[in-house]
Amino acid sequence: MQKDFLELIRRASCDLPADVIRVIKQGRNAEAKGSPSRSALDDVLENCDLASRTSRPICQDTGTNIWYVHHPRSVSQAALTRDIIAATRKATKLAYLRPNAVDSITGKNSGDNTGPGAPVIHFHEWSKKSLVADLMLKGGGSENVSAQYSLPNGAIGAGRDLEGIRRSVVDAVFNAQGKGCGPGIIGVGVGGDRATSMIEAKEQLFRLVNDKNPDPVLAKLEKTLLAQCNELGIGPMGFGGSTTVLGVKIGARHRLPASFFVSIAYLCWAARRASVSIAGGRATYSQISQQAMKYKLPAVAARKGR
Amino acid sequence: MIRIDLPVLEKDIRKLKVGDEVSLHGTIVTARDAAHKLMVEEWPKFVEPLIKNGAIYHCGPVMKKTGKSWKAVAAGPTTSIREEPYEAAVMDHYKVRLIIGKGGMGPKTLKACKDVGAVYLHAIGGAAPLLADTVVRTKAVHLLDKLGVPEAFWEFEVDGFKGIVTMDSKGKSLHANLLRQSKKKRDAIIGI
Structure with a gap:
């Protein structure tokens, strides 16, 4: 499957999903004529077109490579890991990926995007006969402004409720400037422990940016937060303007009575994700990941499925 | 659009103000986290002729080697604020006239812009192939083995590299303004 995984990496790195392009265009049209913000989004759109036409990375920071592989029982995870690593090395050689994995202690770049913890791979066994791999390339600039709140938080008056979640998200987007x-x-993970709360937030980023949360309470909060984050006026690149965020996606997990985490995973406009389905030796590529499909299920079923 | 040829005179840089759109022509040199740390710890001499009256670009590019020459495949800016602890000293020591990056920088760098005679030029974050295509030649690379591709000092000859001045030598910063304005809005939205 190495060849199919290599093509998946190329697509993720070079082709921005259509749903993301659409909301960037909407944002561009909402910015004032002749403003730096509008011109910035014009450059962004031209850049995406150029990247796609020339098979070059949309952004030079090809990010943390986050894989979600759903596989049938008959497939070995060790073999899949080997194929993903081989494809990652090849993709680095072909300049679809920048050498982006650095030894945190020695400072040495491994040169091929592999090493302890790189790439990130999550496996899920399922009852289907096909294999589906989702890939996201998440840039470091946006990772650095991601945040985690432990509620209650006195500084922003955030308690352990929906209002507390709302305040945390607005504050994090403000801090990101x-x-x-x-x-x-903006992917939001509510509950879980410190690690799984942020994993939930990142899984939310696989959703289509224009989908709707099947949980009406969360759907309402997503809509409110989208409007309120845009009221901050930070705008594209922090140049000012009405397009500060393109979407807010919220998921929740059970927590301990002692803990209440709100994790905010910020994803840059270069929201690079792609998916491949492999059945009977044939690969079919898609911009809609398996993680996004979950959101077509009713809320209760989706929660049970995790 | 204001054309700036590099190297550039201090008096020409002092004419630039926040909001000016600029196109660069000449040599710019990439330096990011490891390069900045190294500069302030060792003050390497080889850097001086590269950036004196010149430009530092916060960028870790995707590069492709064909034969002996390197080509910039994707070369957008990285987040500049990480260099805030180092930049003012680097600007003063080497007399750097332009800092190019994204996201803006803080009060120390803003003061250095005023004292040294420099500006901060904001490039479009993520516009990597678009900016790479303004690199007409990779003139040289320094400390590639030690620092790796993203962190090495890459000497790029550019023709028409675009950016917008967001911090100038008069002490104005678009980023500081927006922080103030959006803080008021945050407080109102949160209700504190």
């Missing part, structure tokens, strides 16, 4: 390559997409 223009440093995360906005307009961003």
